[in-house]
Amino acid sequence: MTQNVTGKEGLSYTIVRSRRRTMSVEIQPHGNVVVRAPSRLPLYEIERFVELKSVWIMRRVRDAEARKALVPTLDGPRSFYHRGSVRTWGFTGDGADLIVPSRLRTENAAMRYVERWQRSEADQLFAEMVADALPKIGVPGLRYQGLRVRTMRRRWGSCSSTGHVTLNGHLIRVPDGCIRGVVVHEVCHLAHLHHGPAFHQLVADVYPEHALADAILDAWTHVLYQEPFTP
Numbered sequence: 001m002t003q004n005v006t007g008k009e010g011l012s013y014t015i016v017r018s019r020r021r022t023m024s025v026e027i028q029p030h031g032n033v034v035v036r037a038p039s040r041l042p043l044y045e046i047e048r049f050v051e052l053k054s055v056w057i058m059r060r061v062r063d064a065e066a067r068k069a070l071v072p073t074l075d076g077p078r079s080f081y082h083r084g085s086v087r088t089w090g091f092t093g094d095g096a097d098l099i100v101p102s103r104l105r106t107e108n109a110a111m112r113y114v115e116r117w118q119r120s121e122a123d124q125l126f127a128e129m130v131a132d133a134l135p136k137i138g139v140p141g142l143r144y145q146g147l148r149v150r151t152m153r154r155r156w157g158s159c160s161s162t163g164h165v166t167l168n169g170h171l172i173r174v175p176d177g178c179i180r181g182v183v184v185h186e187v188c189h190l191a192h193l194h195h196g197p198a199f200h201q202l203v204a205d206v207y208p209e210h211a212l213a214d215a216i217l218d219a220w221t222h223v224l225y226q227e228p229f230t231p
């Protein structure tokens with residue numbers, strides 16, 4: 001059972017009642033506030049709970065809205081994120097950014113085409129960025145064994161002790177500077193398999209803008225979890 005409420009300070013939220021004993025507040029990536037509550041709890045008790053937490057909630061909502069402002073919104077079912085901007089696909093004559101062969105008649109087949117196109121773009125761009133970063137870490141760069149691009153649910157990348165770098169194919173959706181930040185991070189693990197001071201120093205030497213890139217990437221995290229083509 002859900003109910004939309006606007007509280008005293010103009011804070012809007014959705015109450016979701018279920019068989020649970022406690023209350024919780026969740027701020028969703030776009031700043032929507034969801035309050036979960038036991039099914040029979042009176043409304044005034046929920047309102048009081050939200051009021052007590054309102055300063056904390058407002059701050060979290062503002063953070064979420066600031067992050068959202070950094071990320072453009074998809075405009076329609078034929079739009080998708082590519083290298084930090086919104087692109088559209090279409091069949092010939094649609095004026096789209098990416099033209100899908102008209103023999104692929106169904107939307108599903110077209111979307112799979114777009115995904116394959118993005119994957120090949122990812123393979124090429126990521127390989128270039130790795131090749132660019134490797135010489136900058138010196139001799140440990142020789143430990144590099146190769147690149148794997150995979151779709152991962154919760155990680156941007158990883159680096160194994162055997163010298164394999166793995167990058168999340170969905171990274172092709174975020175701005176180039178952010179992709180470079182992840183690439184440099186993983187490549188620097190070839191020199192240091194930890195997150196100690198020496199590692200951070202190397203990352204900063206190779207890519208001085210990495211902190212800004214990481215902060216922007218943070219704002220894009222919800223795009224990683226998104227299925228493609230869901231505005």
Ligand SMILES: [Zn+2]
Nearest residue numbers: 185189194195
């Ligand atoms: Zn790491």
